[in-house]
Amino acid sequence: MTTRGPSTASATRSKTRHFLLALVAGATALAATPVADAADAEAGRRKAEPCAPCHGPSGNSTMPTVPSLASQPPTFTYYQLVMFKRDKRRDPQMTPFAMNLSDADMQDLAAYYAAQTPASPPAVSAVATAEAGGRLVKQHFCSSCHTPALMGQKHIPRLAGQQQEYLLKQLRGFKAQTAADLDGSMTMSAQPLSEQDIELLADYLAHLPPGGGS
């Protein structure tokens, strides 16, 4: 692999110009915007149009196997897109989309989806399921990384209110060591789970209202 000096790619150039302008104007609010990773949620809204048929118009999926992206931490969405683009995560639908995204596109999309309001799950699970699911969440320290409300943080996804079929697929994949994993944490965490645990967890999480409500 050969490297060149700093590129003059238009995205970089416009960001640089933006930064310089901000400096010149002494506009502290603008200057405080991070220079490189200044994601643009409004641009992300436009760029997300092709995503809507599957992920839903505001990132709330109605397709059981497609994850909701609304209110996902921006680093999570960004990193997953990078993984699709770099062939570290594969999906027949997602891979072709991600291949054509620039770094700025991915950050804009991530910022857009992070700002969307998550829809409430359609129904609550049975009391017994909820109790068992809650116990499993505690037992397996899910909230250590996914946060107590299971809303995710940084590169770690929101689980509360996620599509149930998608959660099942992911958990089974981690258990089978076939699902793409950023750093191995989920593969390791899923090993002790039984198929029944996975079903209880997916059911519990899918019906958990996002936003920290109980």
Place this chain on the structure above:
Amino acid sequence: MKAALLTILILLLAMPVLAQQAPPTWQQGRTPDQASSPLAPHAQPPAPKAASEIPVNTIKVPAGFKVELWASGIDNARAMTWGDKGTLFVSSRGAGNVYAVVDQNGRREVKTIAKGLQMPNGVAFKDGALYVAEISRITKYEGIENNLDSVPQPKVVIDTLPKDLPHGWKYLSFGPDGKLYFNIGAPCNICMPPETHAAIVRINADGTGLEYVARGVRNSVGHDFHPVTKELYFSNHGRDWLGEDVPNDTLHHVVQRGVHFGYPMCHQGDILDPAFGKGHACSEFAAPLLKLGPHVSPIGIHFYRGSMFPPEYTNRLFIAEKGSWNKTDKIGFRVTMVTLQAGRPPKEEVFAEGWMGAGGQFWGRPAYVQEMKDGSLLIADDYAGAIYRVSYQK
């Protein structure tokens, strides 16, 4: 005999802290009121940034210095060491790769010469061989520079080191005595480590003769030897969850082999640990040479030996600070320099910064520094997967 006993002791105590059903290591040591803290380590991105997406012009250096992007696409680029024939070997941590960067007429070619290794953070070079330190073993690739495209099978130097992953990644170098120096970190955030851990050790190049050089060292993944005195200096990461502003990460000077630097009893030379400090005084331990700031994460350190930079840079110590996570207002994400003068307190100044914007968003994290033959300085960024070159012109 003593070394053999120590090796056995290491084997016995090297039970991996593989607590599958436990909270992650980085959370260990939190107080109950920190349980819902939003602070967590920054994840390594899944891939390096493309050259066109690295805003190298935002890195600021003193007047007269210039920064350029020297190489990119090096996933998780960490420690750097030179081969005799001008190959730059670059390590990684989570990516599990070792790279060779070859300069061909001003263009850098990056070859992945080893992959699938267990956190191969340490690289050192001697007599034609590249030494690579993983978590529990050190191997060497003989004649590597003649075989970058058909890499030889590595030979084991030592494979009986502890298997603990937390702070188990190593910085590796050859000391002025020809021995291999590396760290065995504490297998936790804060705990009473086994005798074998929380230390810097050295072995002979053939893997024999393990000796403890410094004890009570929580997590040191950068060291260098002073060009004149040949004494060992090392960076160290202080414990987490003691507070936003304490303890400081530190720079240390080993004046006597085997000295204890305080962990886990005493932090930054003057703060007793609330649990492990009971019954102790910080005066029992060697104090740090310099406090570097809380949670700044000093990784690579390097004494400037070249002649390209102005004369006052001679023997100055560069420190790469990867930047904080266990602190709400992030700090670090820069390269500092420390001037050491006999009889005066060390003076620390910023050398390069700009990886983090004013809003606390960052696009890169400087991890290691290395000098080029011409006296320019290379900075490896493991977050962007890139190496920058800093040069000086009057």
